[in-house]
Amino acid sequence: MVPLRYLSGFGSEFASEDPRCPGSLPKGQNTPQKCPYGLYAEQLSGSAFTAPRTHNRRTWLYRILPSAVHTPFSPVEQPYLTHDWKSSDPNPNQMRWHPFPIPPIDKEKVDWVQGLHTICGAGDPCARHGIAIYAYMCNTSMVDTCMYTSDGDFLIVPEKGTLHITTELGRMDVVNNEICVIQQGMRFSVEVDGESRGYVMEVFDTHFELPCLGPIGANGLANPRDFLTPVAWYEDRKVPHGRYTVINKYQGKLFQAHQDQSPFNVVAWHGNYVPYKYNLENFCVVNSVSFDHLDPSIFTVLTCQSVKPGVAIGDFVIIPPRWEVQANTFRPPYYHRNCMTEFMGVIKGSDEAKEEGFRPGGAVLYGMMTPHGPDAAYFQGASNAELKPQRVGEGTMKFMFESSLSLALTEWSQKTCECVDAEYYKCWLPLKSHFNPDWKPE
Numbered sequence: 001m002v003p004l005r006y007l008s009g010f011g012s013e014f015a016s017e018d019p020r021c022p023g024s025l026p027k028g029q030n031t032p033q034k035c036p037y038g039l040y041a042e043q044l045s046g047s048a049f050t051a052p053r054t055h056n057r058r059t060w061l062y063r064i065l066p067s068a069v070h071t072p073f074s075p076v077e078q079p080y081l082t083h084d085w086k087s088s089d090p091n092p093n094q095m096r097w098h099p100f101p102i103p104p105i106d107k108e109k110v111d112w113v114q115g116l117h118t119i120c121g122a123g124d125p126c127a128r129h130g131i132a133i134y135a136y137m138c139n140t141s142m143v144d145t146c147m148y149t150s151d152g153d154f155l156i157v158p159e160k161g162t163l164h165i166t167t168e169l170g171r172m173d174v175v176n177n178e179i180c181v182i183q184q185g186m187r188f189s190v191e192v193d194g195e196s197r198g199y200v201m202e203v204f205d206t207h208f209e210l211p212c213l214g215p216i217g218a219n220g221l222a223n224p225r226d227f228l229t230p231v232a233w234y235e236d237r238k239v240p241h242g243r244y245t246v247i248n249k250y251q252g253k254l255f256q257a258h259q260d261q262s263p264f265n266v267v268a269w270h271g272n273y274v275p276y277k278y279n280l281e282n283f284c285v286v287n288s289v290s291f292d293h294l295d296p297s298i299f300t301v302l303t304c305q306s307v308k309p310g311v312a313i314g315d316f317v318i319i320p321p322r323w324e325v326q327a328n329t330f331r332p333p334y335y336h337r338n339c340m341t342e343f344m345g346v347i348k349g350s351d352e353a354k355e356e357g358f359r360p361g362g363a364v365l366y367g368m369m370t371p372h373g374p375d376a377a378y379f380q381g382a383s384n385a386e387l388k389p390q391r392v393g394e395g396t397m398k399f400m401f402e403s404s405l406s407l408a409l410t411e412w413s414q415k416t417c418e419c420v421d422a423e424y425y426k427c428w429l430p431l432k433s434h435f436n437p438d439w440k441p442e
Contacts, residue, residue, distance in 0.1 A: 004171055006228035010210060010276070016170070016232040017062075017268035024268035030060050039267055040066045044168075046183055046207060046273040057183075057207060059271025061168060064236055065261055067187070070246055073255035080117040083125065083132060083252030085408035088415070092367050095409070096424035097417065099361030102160070102195045105139040112138045112163075112190035113147050113247055113254070116200070119413040120343065120365060122405035125151035125204045126251055131314050131403050133343055134200040135363070141191035144239055146263050148187045149249040152204040155302065155316055156180050157399060159347040159361050161196030165189070167275045168266045170230025177348055177397055179316070180277040181208055181302070187246065187263045188275070197361050199345050201401045203304040203314045211300045211315075216286060222301045226282040229274045237262040280397055285322045291329050296400065311404045312340075319398035325389045332382045335373030341407045342366045342400055349396025357421060364424075368406045376430035 007014050017024045024039065026032045031041045039062040046057035100117070103110050115138035123130015132152075146166075156163070156179060163174040167188045174180045182188050184207075213220060242260040278301070286298045296317055304314045324331050346360045358364060366372045374382065414420060 004173060005231045006172070006277075007231060008225050008228060010224035010227040011272060012224075013270070013272050014229055014274060015268075015270035018232045018234050020234075021267045024062055025270060026062070035062055037267065039063060042066050044185055044271075044273055046185070055206075057271075057273040059169070059269055059273040061266045062268040063168075064234065064265035064267065067168075067263060069261070070257040070259040071242070073248055073250075073257045076247065076254040076256045078114065078116070078254050080412055081134075081249075081252075081254060082118050082410055083121060083130075084410075085122060088409055088411045091409050091414055092370055094370055094372055094424055095363075095365040095367075095414070096357060096421040097363045097413075098357075098419040098421055099359055100135045100137050100197060100363075100417070100419055102137045102197055103139060105195075109140040110138045111140050111142045111145070112136055112192070112196075113142065113145070114138065115196075117412060117417075118410045119363070120407040120409050122403070122407050123204055128204055129313075130204045131401075131405055131407070132202045132204075133401055133407070134202070135197070136200060137197050138190075138192060139195050142189045144243060145245040145247065146187045146189040147247040147249065148185055149182075149202065150185065151249055151252065152202045153184055153207055153304070154182045155201045155203075155208065155314075156182065156198060157200070157345070157347060158196070158198040159345065160198070161192050161194060163196065163198075164191040164193075165275075166191075166233075166264050167230065168264060169269055169274055170233045172228070172230045172275065172277050174277050177281060178277055178279050179301075180275065182275045183207060183273060186275055189264075198347070199363070199399075199401075201314055201316065205306065205313045206304060208302040208304050208314075208316070211297075211303045220284045220286055221298075222278060222283055227276045227278050229276045232266060232268050234265050234267045235262050236265060280318055280320065283318060283320055285320055287322055287324065288326050288329075291326050293326070293329060293331060293334055296333070296402075306404060308404075313403060313405065315400070315402040317400040317402055319393065319396075319400070321391065321393040321396065323389060324392050327387060329387070330382055331385075331387075331390075331392075332374050332378060335371065337369050337371050338366065339368060339404070341368050341403045341405065342372075343402075343407070344398060344400045346396070346398050349393070357424070357427065362419070365407070365409075373428075375427040376432075379431065
């Protein structure tokens with residue numbers, strides 16, 4: 001199989017045409033009276049026309065048929081997909097889920113859309129403000145079916161299985177330890193090789209961007225050149241009886257329409273509103289080389305900012321393999337209460353702090369101001385460890401979706417799901433007081 005090709009860069013102006021149709025991009029204009037090869041010109045806008053140029057996102061697509069050629073949309077039932085944040089009572093407890101179960105294929109075929117389960121969220125896509133976090137568990141490919149979300153941008157984190165994703169702008173393979181972003185309105189279809197599982201964060205407000213580096217300088221963290229966008233690829237394929245299904249996530253509900261041709265008929269495109277992927281191994285880690293445990297914001301890969309400076313609707317943060325060299329320091333994460341909500345998952349290896357309970361395919365959630373931190377055994381070990389340079393987290397990768405919103409759990413995630421760990425709180429109960437009123441400095 002010929003390896004897929006990509007364009008390198010983040011937020012760049014790209015141009016691509018399928019090599020089977022050389023010269024398919026119009027020269028010097030967007031909408032000629034007649035496009036090359038008899039194509040249709042269609043603009044996909046990811047921002048208002050009048051947005052400042054630094055934030056303006058759009059791509060011109062040159063396609064065999066416009067995306068408007070389909071039957072009317074009708075509702076589709078998907079019982080695990082919801083944005084009804086009031087259907088379940090608030091829950092301020094520390095939450096942990098064992099690995100979310102993947103349905104056996106011999107009992108039920110479940111594709112990527114059917115396998116989406118809402119875990120938590122806040123806000124309203126109608127008001128273009130908020131976030132939703134999902135797990136996906138599937139075992140079969142989407143056949144003659146594509147999806148797009150009218151509500152926001154999907155950031156997808158595979159934990160088990162490779163996702164072979166076809167988008168209107170081209171194809172990309174996303175493996176474990178990679179992520180991808182499929183932005184609002186972009187049609188895509190997911191093929192899998194077998195049992196697959198992972199996580200999704202959808203942001204309703206605006207688009208993901210690279211975090212500001214401040215005094216770090218011009219380089220470090222996720223470097224723009226390491227983000228990859230697929231090159232143009234098309235198929236001119238008719239589907240018998242008009243049974244190609246287009247699923248639209250609209251105002252938190254799913255709708256479907258039908259058409260008789262593949263939607264992946266874009267022969268050429270140019271613009272800066274694109275899908276992309278990123279390999280987490282390329283992250284350039286920054287850490288303290290003197291003392292103290294720094295805040296996890298130094299591991300931010302992508303951020304979706306709110307209107308408040310420095311406050312995120314959604315941050316994507318990783319806990320990567322790294323060196324720890326701090327002197328006279330309790331090196332693990334400190335005990336913490338946070339004005340942000342923290343959702344964490346393991347996509348590779350194990351969690352060095354809670355190896356037995358926090359496993360790949362599972363998750364933890366610490367709501368706004370919910371206390372959390374190392375358990376008793378990990379505290380004792382780190383408090384008495386020899387402080388020599390140490391490689392931490394080798395062979396592992398954890399991530400965090402962090403939000404300034406107070407995220408509500410769904411009925412499924414806190415009651416129906418059989419993988420809820422009801423005894424998670426017990427890992428902190430063995431912590432004892434070490435207070436000594438007679439302590440004297442050495």
